[in-house]
Amino acid sequence: MSLAFLHAHDCSEAQTDSVWGVSWARNDAVVSISADGSLKQWASSTGEPYLPPNATAEYQTPSPHTLGLVSLSVSSDGRRALYNSLEGLTSLWNVETGRMEGTFESFMREEGMGNAEAAWSVSLNPSGSTYASAGSHGNLTIRSAEAETFGQKISTVFSGRNKFGMCCSFSPDGRRIALSSEIGHVFILDVESNTFVNTFTSHAMSVRSVAWSPDSSLLMSASEDKRLILYDVRASSGNAGGAVATFSGHSSWVLCADISPDGRYGLSGSADKSIKVWDIAARAAVSTVQDTGEVWSVSWRPIAPAVGSVGAFVSGGEDGVVKWWRGAGTGA
């Protein structure tokens, strides 16, 4: 079975360097972050800059940072955008008001602590009160996401390996956090007990991105070993390696992944300049979309498509252009 996806449109103005993160939220706006340090947002219907309802004349996206932005986590309703820069400046921006709710310099040494572990990847708790961050030494840290106490450390758990944390992600039900490392390990933290309950070692090369299924039961990892692996998080325990499927086909590093809102399709972007759509149940690729440069980020439209249609997704990559794609035959 194969599906076709068509290029619907692009954002109205490219960012001046690679797009390293995109996120399509329920308000149908897409937020994108770039190597040029800027955060932008776009209305999905037109690709024009997005303005929230009741936006004042002064409404603006944050002014660009001096260094690139490497991690983005947007609340599912699209109201708040958490993002992190190359050197570890974590910021929380309120999309509706256009105001910064908090910033935290994770690279600064905290009192009484050893060396600072600058954050690389950040993920907002679905509840909105905290966020998780992964840093260079294998720790998963939970910090406050409330405006008054933004960045305040709540807990740190060591994964057991002093390796660079490439990605962390809260499960949609907020009960688990996945952490992936530069040497390929994927760890699952149980939030309530604040302990790591799983370690998956199916990859031996860096896992740059992980994505949860909407029901929080499956996790998909994207690795520099050119494969994606699907883990059943609930069925396995300990280090038995809950891998249930491997998706091969990319000819270079897989850089990003996402799972569709109905849980049926995986989505991946690669350094081989293509985007692949995977049928999870069939364990096979059903579509390959050719892009012009490395694809660093992909995101499904979070609203489940009408029965019979396959939905839409957005991608961002080397050329700094955010692109919308929709399943062929789905009409307008």
Added chain:
Amino acid sequence: MLSEHLSQDEDSDTLSGELDVTRELEELAIDFITQLCRAGSGSKNILDGESSESEETYPHKPSINLEMADRTRTDPVTGLHSSKFITFPKRSSTASVKFAQLFKVVNCMHEAVIDGVPVTKRDIFYRDVPLFKDQRVVDTIVDDVAASLKLERSDLNVRATSKGIFCGSTLSINLTSGDTIRGNDSEASLIPVGEEVHTYSVEEDLGWILIVEKDAVFQTLCRLNVTNHALLPGRGLIITGKGYPDMATRHLVKTLADSLSRTIPIMALVDGDPYGLDILSVYKYGSSRLSHENEKFAARRIKWLGLLSSELAGFGIDKDALIPISQHDEKKAFKMLQRPSNIMPAKWRKELVHMLHNRRKAEIEILSSLVSLNTNPDEGCPPQTDLSQRIPLFKYLHIKISQFVKSSRAQ
């Protein structure tokens, strides 16, 4: 008669110049000895006066502080250095060693100026290896003294031993001694120190100049006869400072940059990592540590030829061939990214940012380990009768040097 008179004046000028320098060096020693005496007599008074009342607290511990120029911090407006101090006593057990090292160097300089016999930094090091332990200690002290006394190193009659080499028959160097170093297309020649050079002479058909970071790459190119190769656009010159370039190498590059027409590109081949870029930065903008001599040696028009991580994909090099960055690379990269834009061009910033994000760097060795390089089949390379064409490094340079020469001539 007149000529005798003139030469006498010249001699007395030199003589008075020398006297100034020797006096400056002697002042440094006198300052130290004065402080030493004062400190010695001071403590005696304190002990006599107050030992019975407070044996545990000294009101003011006598110390020796020698003021030197801090070459890493310069006032952007006045160009003057801020100060650092060599002090005694200090927590560390090596406090007195610093003074010993300093005055050993000053003594050598003093001798050199009076005798008129120049001494090299290496010579000074070998006068007392156990005291200095490392060549760099001597290098630093020599430059510190020069900066503090606001003199050039040559005024102190200290010459750097040069480590840079060049290859290419288009360049000849005429020395003040009367000898000439003639460049060769298959062998390296040593670059002499600036003070020994009378003139550089370059043949008219010189087409390009390539500066190479590493000695190993330089040697490979030398053996391939790149400076006089049928496939390259004209005769060329290759130079290496074997890592961070010394003054002699920078002097040569600067002179060539200033004197030659802009149709002759000066290009640099460095690793696509922070250290490579830093080396390029020294040639192009000067060294942050020797800022008091910078403008004289910055060759602004030097261009970055490669190796850029971003271009490797275009040559068919797999991302897996790139080398993981180390913690050193990370720290260095972040530090460099803080430099102002006048010494950190946007293109370099972008490479560093992407390098940190990819967590990979591109070293020139990547080209050596390849079996073949994907190039456009329409490039027009003749069948592989020439061994050099099979070498990816050569193919890469062939393409890039041709591009740079073409665009330099177009301007």
